[in-house]
Amino acid sequence: MPRSFLAQARKVDEATPDSRSREVDFLRAAAITVVVLGHWTIIAVSATGGIEPHGLLDQARWTHPLTWVFQVMPIFFLVGGYSNALSWRSARRRQTGYAEWLRARLRRLGLPLIPLLLVWLATCVIALAVGAEPASVQLASQMALVPTWFLAAYLLVVIVAPPCLILWERWGWWSIIAGIGLAGIIDLISIVTESTLAGYPNYLLVWASFHQFGYAWLDGRLSSIRRCLLLFVIGAVGLGLLVGFGPYPVSMITAGTDTISNSAPTRVTMAFLGMAQAGIVLMLQRPLAKLLRSPGLWFLTVLVNQRIMTWFLWHLTALTALANVLIGLDADALLPTPLTGIWWLTRPLWALVLLAITGVLVAIFGRFETPAPDDRPAPPMWMPIAASAAICAGLAIMADTGMVNDRGVTWIWPVLPLVGMVAFGVVRLPGRRTAKS
Template sequence: MTSTRPSRAEQIDAATPTSRNRVVDFLRAAAITVVVLGHWTIIAVDPDGGILPHGVLDGAEWTHPLTWIFQVMPIFFLVGGYSNGLSWRSARRKEIGYGQWLRTRLRRLGIPLVPLLLAWLVIWVVAVLAGAPTETVQLASQMALIPTWFLAAYLVVILVAPPCLALWERFGWWSVVGGVALAGAVDAVSIAADQPLLGYPNYLLVWAAFHQVGYAWLDGRLAGTRKRLLLAGVGAAGLLLLVTAGPYPVSMITAGGDEISNSSPTRVTMAFLGMLQAGLVLSLEKPLEALLRRPRLWLVTVLVNQRIMTWFLWHLTVMVGLAHLLLALDARALLPEPLTGPWWATRPLWVLALLALTGLVVLVMGRFESPRADERPAPPVWKPLAAAVCVIAGLAVMASVGVAGEGGVTWWWPLLPVVGLWGFGVARALKAWP
């Protein structure tokens, strides 16, 4: 008598609690995957001009409306709101304090970041000592570290997630309206004064306000297709009004020719884009739930989520490395002129090559997403807060200027997050590592 052993996919499917919202995991994986594929397409490599950060958007204005689809960072904050609300409420029930909760979140997000920062510090110290032009080093590292702007913004929102949940529980949708209104006021001042720096508070206001929509999803305040389509309609109406009657550009991703960027700093347009996307995506929640009951699709979703930080953090490092290798070899046959017929025809091959190379990096570096369990006593609140500030400050600067300045490599910015994580006890010596 023979017995059929369940497949790996079937085992994982059976082990998943029935209470788990699989759509949350799927949307997280899908959003990051779209970001990765979008970066690999938008950033072009010219055999004569090198890396072009806004290559496609600058050369093909018809692609600007498509960014309403491919700028999916709002979806990650939607999922973050759902997950952070669930996590903080669980911590409250278990009488876990804010300091311990924050340290756990920082370990999940911060430890995979350390090898990336150390690798770039070593790579570009060697490049500068070898005589590479400072401008080249700066641009390459800036392009490779673009993902860190999102991580910095997300960590800012995590810091305020518990008090924001309290605001949601007390004021409901008015907490979203209030946050968006404040973000609009910040934009008005920043744009009128022509000072983008004055718009930086919106990294907190816009994303924290939209993060509340994740709480609404968690609490069933968005139940039903009608409410979700209404949310999408509010987002679409607000977005259309802002880009047609207001000063905002159509592109939701920074384009070199735009006087104002919707994403750097974050503008109130991103909150309305998030409402549009969330309403449409959540209206498909039931069919998505049915699809994710299929063991193989659920297995893929689980595997991507297990290594999602590595996949996200390293994908542009791989692209920058491959681009510079091909430029150094003068491999013009492999680098057609951007936006030409051959260039578009070779995009699938370009993506497949990057997928293969990034997959190898994930196999090596993905282990840092599985640190050993942290059984230490709860820390004083100031320690994880200080660590978070160090990480956010370092990432925010590097997302703008990379790891190299006019005077060469700026040691302190890539080291600041690493020192903060270790110095304030988030990662403790080598036994905190996998």
């Protein structure tokens, strides 16, 4: 390794306090990286079929069991629970109110969205103006904005994190059991009535309930191997029963061939998958902590976490852009038929090219992930809640439909989060600096 890298790695390592849980940062970075690499593999691109969002899963059902390993969004919510509980307890000690705390979380999560939405708005307007087919532009924008469904779900969980922490502190495990039980009832209603819309409350119920395992981790309630093993067994057995004897499909990632999706809307199966995964990773916590004492590995973890939102939000823009360029150039030789031998052999090269493109995007837009310090007075409580609602509503629709329909750009959905962040105080406007008294 270059000496400069090693020197910087040692400097970061020495500056990290012993009280910091390095495993939390590593698991966050690892989970998002697995999601990115998974998307780049699952989405099939060919000269004849174009962009197929579920290509690998639709064409190779043998890959469906592998999603039990590669669907790692539960790990992000586990880490989120740990971090949000730590953050809110710190805010309580400093006597920082809920509204100010939530605005700070929104700034960290919402500001990186601004360039993504503006770039795709401009792209859609220009593409339609030069005669591109609305269906093609709709697919491109929808594909690029798929990551925003997760951000919308995570923002919902952040909003309720403080009250959920109170429930955890008062009721312990029963708060999780009750939440997952209620999610099961929502699933039953949704599946029996064949109403996808009826299942939407589980975007909040499932993830908010599972998010509380992060509270348990922080409080040392999952520190023993025995408890972690029990958590794994409950998750694995519960998931096996739901898939084996229930209506749920094997794939934990949406496949076009399945009549029911485990992730859109989120089903109770995701909570049990998360339990199994959490049991495994927390059993490995001690050896992982020792491994992260390596300055090089810890430095890489810190680097990824510094730009993790940008890395996540832009990775499918990189794929969509490259795919459309190659298809537009009729570069058949660079787009082998999915699932053939040459296709599998070229997946590492495909990932490296996308990594380079995403790296450029991160270098350009990553600055939005480190906003200037915010010394404004605490806002009224309704303002960050209204901002959250505007962001979640816009993102949820765009992740499903993109920015375009057969009549042109659907301005309301991309503009709603942007206006919401400005109008409700997430974006700090020039000339409105007011120091706290």
